[in-house]
Amino acid sequence: MGIESSFSSPRRPKAVVLIFVLTVWTLLAFKLYNAIILDTSRQILSSKTGNSELKNSYRPRIVDSRDTLFNSIITEKEALMYEPCKNIKNTASINSSQLSFSDSQNGTYLIGDRIRAVIILHDSYGKRKHSGGDILRATIQQKLLSASAPCEVTDNLDGSHTLICEALWTGTSIITASLAYVREKITAIYRVGTQVLSYRVIVGQFRSRNYSQETPCHPNHTHLLKLTNYTRFCNLTYLNSGMPFYCGKPTDEHLLCQDLMSVKARNPYNKPYLTNCEKMLWIREDERTLKKTLKVNVKSRGNNKISVISKPTIYCSQYNVSLLWRSRGPTGFFYNGTWNLRNCLVKYYNVIKSIKTKHVTVSYNHSTILLYRFRKCFPFSYT
Template identity: 30%
Template sequence: MWPWRRAGVSKTLLCVCMLAMFGVLYLHRQIMTRGILQTTRLYLVVTQWSRTNANLGSTEEPRRFLSEEEILRNPLDIDLKTVTDPLLSRFFLHGQTTFSLNDTIQVRIETYDSYGIRRTSGGDFFRLWMEEPGLRANVSGDVIDHNNGSYTGILRASWAGTPTIFCYVEKRKEEIALIYRKYHQYDTLWNAHADFFNGVAVESTLCFTRPMPPAEYCNLTADNGDLPYYCVQPLHPDLNCSMVVSVWSYRRRIPLSPAEKLVYDLSLDKEKDIFRQNISVNISRGPENQSALSSTTPCKAVSSSDTWRNEAPSGFFYKGAWIPRLCAMTVPITEPAYSACLKNRSLWISGDSTSMQIMTEMNNVLRVVPAVTRTHEPKIIRHPHYNYSIHWNAHEFPYFPGLLHYPKAYIKPESHHFDKIPNDSRDIIVLYLNTHFILVHPDVFRRHIKKLVSRTRALTQRAPNVVIAVRGPHAYYKQMYQEMYSYWGLVFRDILHEEFRPLYDRVIFLDFWDMSVALGLPDFHPSPAIVRTMTQSMMGYICRG
């Protein structure tokens, strides 16, 4: 007896099922022949895509960047005319040119080399944005890498008007591969030093995130929050590893072979990295109005979980003002508003010089001290009447403070102050690791974030009223240090999302990536106007409880 008869299935029902199956197969074939299925799949991917789950391992999910393994597959010694050439590459609309407010705008990016040959692999890093200078309007776009030489750019119709879409190759895959190789070869891209001193003899040695044979090393990990910190042992017989007194650094030119130097200089002339064509679109109001694209919910009322799941773009500039999509910035940039938020609290904004910029902006509004110096010693602003304080100090190694020699004690773990916070505290903590980690392999960043997550979890369990936020990376372009790509911000954002996932319900994510992509910041130090916008956004989220 046939299997379906044993299962009690009638011949009539079997025939119906077979006819239905053949009908589905026929319909599938018709769709494929008309090219509809590919478009439908892309639409579903775009509409369902959130950067929260991007690049988490599935090859079917849209990815904004390739893995290190994929990036390094290409040989080092290459014909530079075979890399992506923006002057011959193309980008064009994937569909109509007229849109309504809040529509998704798709563009197709097709890369070609200098021979005019179509590229067949991905890995390039693009800046995609849309702007309308007359309205002082800008919005960022995201780029999905199909790893076949083509990319899909996604933007949101964020205002009614006639904006223009631009595309720019920030770094080519070959440049990114070069830096990956240098991480493995030299550990740190800049020179970090420790000074050993016994009162008479003094010696300075190089420091790394891992021992680099054949030298002998001092293990300073215990002084670095149990995170990797190794400095070459001093040669002087009267100096030992316990005699480290200060740290300093300087930028060095990465040792490069002639072939590597050609790759390193690929983006030296930034004007050649902008695509020749740009795309103008028409956006009508359609069924929505401008106010419908932003929320009226105060940012302080948004759950911390929602800040991690916020879809792209997180906001846009309109008439020069940043308009977040998730919530409304209801904390004005005034001394009374900031003081009311901080009253009887401490605000901890440790990190690097960009965190120091936020501290400077806070003081510009609060006017507590005459000025905040740009040096790297710990800083505290106190207000006796409102009983608040704002604290800054440099995060742990890897940290590159420059040519001034600072006491080693100034370089502290990002979480060093956690133990000072009482269980009933209402303090506000803004965590930030980014710029200095661009000078080491991303695995170092992940290790530090894992430790930070562990310490943060313990703090939230014993001090549930503490407000904790994580500030994500920001993008920048055309800055003077060729080896410091904002590309790594893509990698760091995903690491933050992956490692902080267990704490989404307790930790706020401050996402300034779209804000910085939209404007194309020229340096990793944002301009005062952008720092002001970032600070206002930060205050909108953390002024709660």
């Protein structure tokens, strides 16, 4: 395996910008089967505790985010142990799955209480599922108050999920749960990453005089060589502000690595294998809400007429925000349409008034920021 280093001449800025945008896009796709969501891997209720979360009172926990028990998504190794989906009716169903309280409060709580519930997943035939891996999300909301908060969801690895919601305001609220990803689709996503270079391939076009050639590109050179016929590659990381970027070295002896002129995206050379069931899962809308919901009635404590949970007393400027990376509970909630932090107090001010006479540039994501940076350096139009 050989590596060709390109000279670092600042040429062809448009290709540089396209490389940035496409590399970020492909990195996300490539990382999807390594970890679909970084803050989700697997919360395992093991026999080490000797207890079940369904039987013991809930206590807020701060855990190490590097611990695999902190996360809740199925790993690649676990997912690939399952056979490809053959029948979509065997996947978790939003119509048959059950949502119920798992404590003894019967839907009535005091403000500040933690509401505990359980989801039992069933397939479309009404058969209970006994394996983990499905990703669920849950919220508690009160539409009249424009109030809502996320709930903590734990996969128990046996076809059930534990829900813990906080009673943050008084009145009647509804708990809803949604099926974000079924395990069978996650298995397919992981497997596609082992079959093809990428679900969308970056192609580099090299050109010099009358000679030209297109080669596949990828942020991971090992993956690039493994799933293509190339044995040598061009290291074009220097064009990508240090972000890894490699293209297959042109086989035409008249073309060098520095002859990269442009990049573009196209469908994979080898179409990934998907069963009919997986194809249907692939195009089916995700984040489907379970038919079953729970009604919750929250009351004030004693003679206290407080209708919403008390605000924190410490300002965010004094709070150790790194603790939030290791906390599984929600960091805030909406009330009267306004976001309220749970861990620290923030000072709100009139943003429009403060920037009324200033020039503002709005960037929505990393790719946009990089694009803006290069537009400042290379003022040409984009199509």
